[in-house]
Amino acid sequence: MTKLKVMLGAGLALLLIGCTNNQPSFDAGNKEIKIVDGQHYSVPYGASTSRYAVSSKVIKRYQEFGVSDCRDGDITWEDQKTADAINEVMRNGTKSEGIAIYQKAASEGKIGCASPLSNKELKQ
Secondary structure (H helix, E strand, O other), rough: HHHHHHHHHHHHHHHHHHOOOOOOOOOOOOOEOOOOOEEEEEEOOEEEEOOOOHHHHHHHHHHOOOOOOOOOOOEEEEEEEHHHHHHHHHHHHHHHHEEEEHHHHOOOOOOOOOOOHHHHHHHO
């Protein structure tokens, strides 16, 4: 019985250590190729992407947030935590809360735009 208690205690301790250990942080430099509407884009690994190319209105809005590299034909991306926070605000929050999330994410490099890759870039 004592051995069982020790084993259960050790197992619980390992579980707690594993659950409280920090997950890897978001790295915008770690890229993957995603296909959106038949185009290939290089976006940060694990990022959530838009389904459509950005409009001039979206480009202007992203520039207001501090993202200056958006162009016609690009898609937007955001790290998963930002995407989750925005979705929550869209369900239960206010417009100003959403703007604050985007501004913070832009300053931390957790949102951005990606341009379609050329055939030359895909072959590299």
